[in-house]
Amino acid sequence: MVSKTFTKSGKTQENQGSPALNPDQERAVRAAPDKPLLIVAGAGTGKTATLTSRVAFLIKEGVPPASICAITFTNKAAREMEERIVSSFKFLASSEDEPPKTKNYPLKTRPFIGTFHAFGARILRRHAALLGRTPGFVIFDDHDSFSLVKKILKDMDRRKESPAIILGKISALKNTPSGDQKAKLDAEAPLVQSVFARYEAGLEEQNAFDFDDLLAKVVLLFHKAPAVLDRYRAQFTHILIDEYQDLNDLQYEFTRLLVGDRASISVVGDAEQTIYGWRGSNIEIFLRFPDDWAEAHMVTLDQNYRSTRHILRAASGVIQNNVYDTKVQRATGLWTENAEGKKVVAHEALGEDAEAEWIAEQIGYRLQGTGYRKNADTEPGSPGLEAISSTAILYRTNAQSRALEQALLRRRIPYRVYGGLKFYERREIKDIVAALRYSLNPKDQLAQERLEKNFSKRMFRTLADAFANHPDPSPLARIDLFLKTAGYFEYMERNMTNPRERRENIEELVHFAAGYKDIAEFLGEIALLQSTDNLNANGRRIRAEAPGQTPQEEHAVSLMTIHLAKGLEFDRVFVAGVVEGVLPHARSMGSVDEVQEERRLMYVAMTRARKELYLSFYELPSRFLGEVPEDTLEFQSETGTDRKSLDYDGEEYEERYISLD
DNA sequence: GTTAACGGTGTTTTT
């Protein structure tokens, strides 16, 4: 691997299109197309590149692209894979449909690449009638589901029950494989049972599916209508799944159904990166793959191309502290030919704000002498910005971004926050979406209620009439109609904080809407995409998210949770808040399993870094810091403490932690 | 029917 400095795209060589594969990767890529394949791939071993190359290999072997279904866990990962595949197959792109757009191409000409949910939504759209919905069904997000449960509880006069807990149970029920569902439902409290029944009825009545349905109802459909299942089995002859270690039981059932008795399934996973246990992911599914699929071919990738030796050793040191009773494939055997690199910096700050200041300062320092100017954020191409374009600040919880944003803002360092308050969850966007939803589907009570509550019953009627009288069905026209009829901008000025920013959000939405002619499709896309902010927190427009664009490509520091960062890599990574109670999170310290999942999070965070890794803490340093081998660490402190090491003593820690609050 | 103010509550991670 050649040493690479800041490449413009921020990608390493092995991740680009058609690089030289190492022998193990080559073996994985060229494994028999119709046999099961398990790729056990540690962090930074080129796992996505290998999976992508395998898709390319299958196509070259004569598998029609439209027969390939590649499932990823995040939209971001899907976009990235899609981009790489499309670019390595110019002929695909240059066939009938337009090349650069990745949206809306017909399934016939390209592989399906997307999340389970995106895949499910697509199938449901086609067969909605079989499930008592019309193709124009809406997708309820978490918030909608929550409101619905709350409303049900209110109707039942059980207001004191916690909607969140009941919704959690409903979600767990929905994610139970169909065989076990009945037993699990019967075991629930009567209240949960009846809320569940009403909830399902409510969804159907309102022509809606919730997030879990996108998977659960497809599985149901497959059982109910074998002909439909056969159709998709016939279409998708080759299935590939990324992050297989994060599958839950229902996703597994779905996969099994789709694959049927064929064996053309390729999966990639790393047991050390299971971070969705809380969402029901079942590591057993990954571990039993070889037993599960007869004649499975297995390849282990253990050469890390991403990180320096110091970083890799530091991360391995941490993850080694996880002990499993099952025979897990450990990634601790990762090795690299990369340079030793700088030591990992452990920085002790005075507090959360001081930490943010320090991180921002470090990043600002990188910009000195690089042409960075204070107004550089208005000149996206200026050279200094490239120096930070492969820098990420990772944290455990979204709330942590606030302090960091403030510090970056003060220094005028461009940044971009991923996840967090979803674009589509913003009040102004939800208002518009509610209007669109109602206009598409007058049965949508939640939408109606939102409009009535936020405006007035009178205004709602005016709106309803307006929609009825203007049949232009384009999303753009309807948004416009809504904004004008409701006098929305004036309404915002009167009733909301920072109307300027909200206005820009609306412009962003309008811009996005321009690409769609069909309301249902537009709404579905929005609900699924949960698109990361196209605006950053101070309302400064960064640029609409181009298809296939990954964080590294932007001239801005990337801020995101560790969960979101899985699968990504950056030259420089700052992990903020490596503090007991934050990472591991206070709510995840109750059991060994939970702490181990937190430790895997720490591992994932550390292994995102290519060249420089900074672990920052305050108050009580995370126990995981004490697990980093000392000779890979360099301590810095604002507190005057001259630390050489952090010896973690469980009990003492416990005491100190408790005494802190 | 609508708005303003107050009090209580819950607070990880995501598709």
Add this chain to the structure above:
DNA sequence: CACCGTTAAC
């Protein structure tokens, strides 16, 4: 501490 729901007043 921020968001919700309820209550009280208009």
